[in-house]
Amino acid sequence: MPVPAATWSMPLKGVRLLYMHETDAAILIGLETESKPVVCPACNSAAVVGYGKMIWRIRDLPIRKKAVFLEIKRRRLRCRECLVTFNELVSQISAHHRATTRLVQSVWKMALRQPFTVLSKTFGMDEKTIRNIFKDTFDAQVSQFRIPSCRPAPSALAIRLPTILRQQRVMWINLDQGTLVDMAAQATPESIHASLQRVASGGAEKITVPPDAPLIRALQASTQSPLILHPRSMRAACSDVIELGRTINGAAPYLNTLSRFVGANSAAEAARLWQDLSSPPPELQTKMDPLNAALGLLPAGCFEAFGQPDHACDALAEQLDRILSSGFSRRSYDVICAIALHDKTLQKTARTGVAENGAHLGYQKTNCGTSIPKLLARLEKLTRDNDASDAGMQT
Numbered sequence: 432m433p434v435p436a437a438t439w440s441m442p443l444k445g446v447r448l449l450y451m452h453e454t455d456a457a458i459l460i461g462l463e464t465e466s467k468p469v470v471c472p473a474c475n476s477a478a479v480v481g482y483g484k485m486i487w488r489i490r491d492l493p494i495r496k497k498a499v500f501l502e503i504k505r506r507r508l509r510c511r512e513c514l515v516t517f518n519e520l521v522s523q524i525s526a527h528h529r530a531t532t533r534l535v536q537s538v539w540k541m542a543l544r545q546p547f548t549v550l551s552k553t554f555g556m557d558e559k560t561i562r563n564i565f566k567d568t569f570d571a572q573v574s575q576f577r578i579p580s581c582r583p584a585p586s587a588l589a590i591r592l593p594t595i596l597r598q599q600r601v602m603w604i605n606l607d608q609g610t611l612v613d614m615a616a617q618a619t620p621e622s623i624h625a626s627l628q629r630v631a632s633g634g635a636e637k638i639t640v641p642p643d644a645p646l647i648r649a650l651q652a653s654t655q656s657p658l659i660l661h662p663r664s665m666r667a668a669c670s671d672v673i674e675l676g677r678t679i680n681g682a683a684p685y686l687n688t689l690s691r692f693v694g695a696n697s698a699a700e701a702a703r704l705w706q707d708l709s710s711p712p713p714e715l716q717t718k719m720d721p722l723n724a725a726l727g728l729l730p731a732g733c734f735e736a737f738g739q740p741d742h743a744c745d746a747l748a749e750q751l752d753r754i755l756s757s758g759f760s761r762r763s764y765d766v767i768c769a770i771a772l773h774d775k776t777l778q779k780t781a782r783t784g785v786a787e788n789g790a791h792l793g794y795q796k797t798n799c800g801t802s803i804p805k806l807l808a809r810l811e812k813l814t815r816d817n818d819a820s821d822a823g824m825q826t
């Protein structure tokens with residue numbers, strides 16, 4: 432059955448159409464390269480001769496939910512200088528998959544919105560292939576994920592440690608922009624160092640941190656930037672202790688001081704009250720030890736933010752924590768990371784003036800990271816869509 436040409440557009444350059452044919456299972460499109468002169472990829476010699484032709488089967492975007500295969504007839508060539516044989520190259524075909532570049536890009540974009548099982552049906556490809564295409568594109572995105580040098584280093588960064596897929600992860604927030612700028616699967620000294628290089632070329636004016644000793648140690652090994660205690664994280668940790676302490680006899684005076692510390696509204700008051708908290712009742716010792724360990728690493732000025740109103744990012748970051756820790760149990764960490772960091776439509780960009788020798792030349796678009804409000808809206812929509820779709824689906 433012939434295929435109406437209007438439904439398919441040619442994704443490749445330098446090939447001509449031979450036929451279009453539709454079977455019950457697939458649409459087959461025959462193409463042939465235009466046999467332009469080529470040079471040897473090994474030695475650059477132009478002394479290249481034909482060495483036969485072969486058909487290469489490449490998957491393209493489906494049409495009306497039917498699989499589309501391009502059957503590309505291309506030359507096999509041989510170099511007369513160095514005797515290497517090679518295949519003619521065709522542009523716009525993935526280097527890693529038997530698929531057109533546009534198919535690979537389409538799979539990537541949709542994987543940020545839908546589970547792999549849905550994509551498998553949409554593209555008529557098995558889930559393993561979808562997964563492989565996603566993984567390769569993700570890896571390429573991660574390796575390209577470099578902050579351009581022209582981007583101004585953020586003056587204030589914050590780190591949060593949300594639990595995603597039952598593990599504590601690291602989330603980097605640019606407080607100046609209200610954006611998510613990096614994530615790491617685990618808080619290791621290596622991952623902290625790598626993130627710092629990516630988001631702040633090694634440093635920021637200050638970094639707000641939760642009371643977590645291993646994280647603080649890793650940061651102090653990698654940067655001279657001053658570390659400020661994040662008041663809300665600290666208050667949340669203390670509230671847990673207060674809750675536990677209510678059942679303990681004789682803990683009331685200590686808990687009273689702890690409550691006053693939690694409510695402290697100046698840096699000096701917080702610092703003073705914290706000193707009074709150095710000897711907890713024995714029953715609360717194991718709860719207070721991690722907090723003492725963390726604060727023991729921080730300088731005296733770490734309570735700086737206690738006297739100030741909460742940062743506008745705090746509430747947004749808490750919403751993000753909540754939605755990521757409660758939903759998305761059926762998505763892989765890589766998929767969550769891809770949505771949170773690599774979806775271009777969610778990124779906040781700024782136009783930066785480019786000047787040379789004092790002369791103004793124009794503007795350059797600078798990526799400032801993922802907008803947290805936009806990301807929240809997307810995640811809420813995904814959660815609604817997931818609830819509405821087949822509950823048994825996995826990605």
Ligand SMILES: [Zn+2]
Nearest residue numbers: 471474510513
């Ligand atoms: Zn050669």
